[in-house]
Amino acid sequence: MYIPPETRSQIDELARRAARVGKFLDVPTRQKELARFEHQMSEPDFWANQTAAQKVIAESNRVKALVNPFLAFQQRLEDIQTLAELVADAPDGDASAAAELDALAGTAATLLAEADALEISSFLTGPHDKCNAILTLKAGAGGTEACDWAAMLLRLYTRWAERRGYTVEIDDIQDGEGAGVSTATFRVSGPNAYGYAKAERGVHRLVRISPFDANARRHTSFAALDVVAEIDGSELDVEIKEGDLKVDVFRASGAGGQHVNRTESAVRFTHLPTGIVVACQRERSQIRNREIAMQILRARVYERQQDEKRAEMEKFYGEKGEIGWGNQIRSYVFQPYQMVKDLRTGAETANIQSVMDGEIDFMINAWLRAGCPRQRNKDIKTDDE
DSSP states (O other), X not given: OOOOHXXXXXXXXXXXHHHHHHHHHTHHHHHHHHHHHHHHHTSTTGGGSHHHHHHHHHHHHHHHHHHHHHHHHHHHHHHHHHHHHHHHHSOTTOHHHXXXXXXXXXXXXXXXXXXXXXHHHHTOOSTTTTSEEEEEEEEOTTTHHHHHHHHHHXXXXXXXXXXXXXXXXXXXXXXXXXXXXXXXXXXEEXXXXXXXXXXXXXXXXXXXXXXXOTTOOEEEEEEEEEEEEEOOGGGOOOOOOGXXXXXXXXXXXXXXXXXXXXXXXXXXXXXXXXXXXXXXXXXXXXXXHHHHHHHHHHHHHHHHHHHHHHTOHHHHHOTTOOSSTTOEEEEEEOSSSXXXXXXXXXXXXXXXXXXXXXXXXXXXXXXXXXXXXXXXXXXXXXXXX
């Protein structure tokens, strides 16, 4: 039976993309790793050291999360390749073969969409991509307008996290003067949260008619988003000395009940060597807030050290880290026209409302595709290339 060229082309494209992803993931090596983990977990004394056992299980789950979806995709691809051969061998006019051909075309189209998601997830192979993410928003140039913009971004990322099934916890928030927030630190928890959220690190620029300007003039505002991975302290080679810390305690602001607002339960750490400031007022206990703040501080100091090693900080903020003109990664224009454009990849949309409601995965995916495949394509060639 005749198979349309577009269906054959889709199957061939799926095979090429599966080959690329398989080589990028180095599936045979990862399968050997899984076999080694399973052997370790089957040992009688595996649970003698619970900390080490948990690390082995976590690493095994991480590798499975990379390999298993690819193997399932590959099996489905092999199934439709076999079906295509059977349909091609069937005589013309065979009713059952015609039905199989329709199903084949639909399955191929579905797998192409799945291939996009598989490729994106395959890029998240960094050492901390699987971790939860700690995000810090800070209002920049623009005064009250910038504080309002920071609050809008806080809502955007909260909606984005909810769309992905992640959970969001506010660790610290400081109100702006008159409106919005001046700073906000929040935690996004879920599979590969840091791997995706790191794409948003940088300065975000807003252009709109200001609701705070009686003359209805157009204003430009800036806010910066910092993203670090929530890493187990045992994995961090970071030493923070007591003498390097300035510790302040204060009453928590905002909602939280009488106990929260009447006792000095909130904690702020200033790391003197780096100037990094973190605060936490999420819990009623000052002790617990100190633990959370220290965890965030360690993660941010670690990230700073990595930035210095890679010399990449200026890619996000400029050498001086200014939250203003010339350093933005994305522009959100509400007036005189409507457009959200990522200046790193060129990804853009005129549907501002959907972006502000958290639909930003297309820009995150574009950034991952632009950054990750570059090195991959240097080293990996499929057999037919």
